[in-house]
Amino acid sequence: xxxxxxxxxxxxxxCAIGQLLMDVGKLTPAHTLxxxxxxxxxxxxxxxxxxxxxxxxxxxxxxxxxxGNSLTHGALAEAEKHGLVGVVTGMFEVTSSGISAAIIFGFxxxxxxxxxxxxx
Amino acid sequence: xxxxxxTKPALLAGAAAVGPLxxxxxxxSYFDIVADDERFQEKTNEQGQRRLITNTCQHVMDxxxxxxxxxxxxxxxxxxxxxxxxxxxxxxxAVSFIGMFSACATSISSVIVAGLLTELGxxxxxxxxxxxxxxxxxxxxxxxxxxxxQKPATAQWTVTAAGYALVGQYQPDFPYMVAAxxxxxxxxxxxxxxxxxxxxxxxxxxxxxxxxxxxxxxxxDYDMVMxxxxxxxGLKLVKAMLAEDGIKNDELQLIRDxxxxxxxxxxxxxxxxxxxxxxAAVYYSYVLSQFMTGRFKRVLxxxxxxxxxxxxxxxGETIPCTxxxxxxxxx
Numbered sequence: 232x233x234x235x236x237x238x239x240x241x242x243x244x245x246c247a248i249g250q251l252l253m254d255v256g257k258l259t260p261a262h263t264l265x266x267x268x269x270x271x272x273x274x275x276x277x278x279x280x281x282x283x284x285x286x287x288x289x290x291x292x293x294x295x296x297x298x299g300n301s302l303t304h305g306a307l308a309e310a311e312k313h314g315l316v317g318v319v320t321g322m323f324e325v326t327s328s329g330i331s332a333a334i335i336f337g338f339x340x341x342x343x344x345x346x347x348x349x350x351x
Numbered sequence: 352x353x354x355x356x357x358t359k360p361a362l363l364a365g366a367a368a369v370g371p372l373x374x375x376x377x378x379x380s381y382f383d384i385v386a387d388d389e390r391f392q393e394k395t396n397e398q399g400q401r402r403l404i405t406n407t408c409q410h411v412m413d414x415x416x417x418x419x420x421x422x423x424x425x426x427x428x429x430x431x432x433x434x435x436x437x438x439x440x441x442x443x444x445a446v447s448f449i450g451m452f453s454a455c456a457t458s459i460s461s462v463i464v465a466g467l468l469t470e471l472g473x474x475x476x477x478x479x480x481x482x483x484x485x486x487x488x489x490x491x492x493x494x495x496x497x498x499x500x501q502k503p504a505t506a507q508w509t510v511t512a513a514g515y516a517l518v519g520q521y522q523p524d525f526p527y528m529v530a531a532x533x534x535x536x537x538x539x540x541x542x543x544x545x546x547x548x549x550x551x552x553x554x555x556x557x558x559x560x561x562x563x564x565x566x567x568x569x570x571x572d573y574d575m576v577m578x579x580x581x582x583x584x585g586l587k588l589v590k591a592m593l594a595e596d597g598i599k600n601d602e603l604q605l606i607r608d609x610x611x612x613x614x615x616x617x618x619x620x621x622x623x624x625x626x627x628x629x630x631a632a633v634y635y636s637y638v639l640s641q642f643m644t645g646r647f648k649r650v651l652x653x654x655x656x657x658x659x660x661x662x663x664x665x666x667g668e669t670i671p672c673t674x675x676x677x678x679x680x681x682x
Contacts, residue, residue, distance in 0.1 A: 260500045346486060346497040
């Protein structure tokens with residue numbers, strides 16, 4: 232039960248930071264996205280993101296910050312095996328499934344749907 | 352600085368066409384065409400906007416029982432790069448054409464020029480107005496709608512709409528142009544493209560003030576002063592600026608804004624409607640019809656425009672704005 236509560240709180244807190252970046256910081260959606268990815272990557276560099284995932288589960292893995300975490304994670308893991316080249320190859324090893332899924336589902340959605348000026 | 356028309360060019364007919372979301376407008380009953388497809392059965396948004404323009408112009412001609420060969424000039428503009436929807440629509444209309452860009456103030460600047468051509472004797476009948484299409488304009492100035500970007504509460508909703516008027520020589524039973532004020536370009540250093548009302552309010556204030564001063568009039572000499580697309584926030588700002596000049600509340604109540612009223616109190620549309628088609632559709636359907644029913648005897652229409660480009664605000668430039676006004680009366 233506590234897992235759900237912590238997932239809700241941590242996930243919500245990350246999204247709230249994103250909303251504040253847009254509303255108060257006046258960042259564009261693309262800037263906000265990149266900022267959160269970089270923040271996740273840096274946190275993992277200091278070894279802080281994995282404890283957050285252990286604590287909040289999906290609350291930390293679903294938001295885009297976990298993509299940054301995966302980038303750093305893959306790079307560090309491969310670097311241990313293959314040195315500097317591993318940083319380049321490893322970066323997309325863990326994240327490849329996410330990137331491929333985004334491309335494939337984006338393509339399918341673009342085939343089926345036509346954009347509309349829909350109100351919120 | 353204020354143009355006073357000597358021959359009283361008349362607004363002989365008007366028509367407005369809108370898209371499906373605009374069926375939710377409080378002015379819906381005055382619109383001539385309410386389409387159920389925002390692309391008007393065309394493949395792209397820009398092609399849809401072209402169809403929106405030609406359909407509206409055809410409706411104006413049908414109302415006046417004329418053909419395109421009877422029209423001397425077509426004066427029009429839109430918000431898309433190089434104004435291709437309007438230029439391509441002009442290809443189909445096949446009349447002498449001047450493309451005009453004053454952003455959303457084109458709805459009035461086009462009619463002012465039509466009035467001047469009529470006064471000069473160069474034009475017997477001219478079609479003037481403006482249009483906008485939601486998806487095409489959002490992509491041009493902000494984000495493609497497919498992107499699903501959030502908008503703040505100060506943002507306005509670009510309408511899918513077109514409004515055109517037929518301008519000709521004076522006839523006793525039609526509303527006519529008395530005077531016009533061409534706006535200066537005014538910049539109060541607003542940089543947020545999601546806060547156009549705030550950027551445009553000072554331009555509207557300047558034009559209204561100059562028009563009244565030169566014509567030696569008060570706001571209460573009019574049945575209504577209607578700005579174009581200031582939205583709910585911009586309208587409040589204009590009223591506040593006029594109130595600082597000592598204009599009283601009962602006079603301020605005569606000031607209305609087409610964009611602020613367009614979608615009523617529907618919060619889904621944030622601070623109200625905007626776009627060149629917003630003021631054009633309301634002016635050349637609702638306002639003209641109120642003249643014909645005798646409700647209005649004299650109104651001041653003040654269309655505002657934000658003269659930015661996507662590149663200019665990405666480079667950190669502020670948003671310069673303008674407002675053009677035309678005084679319309681009927682005997």
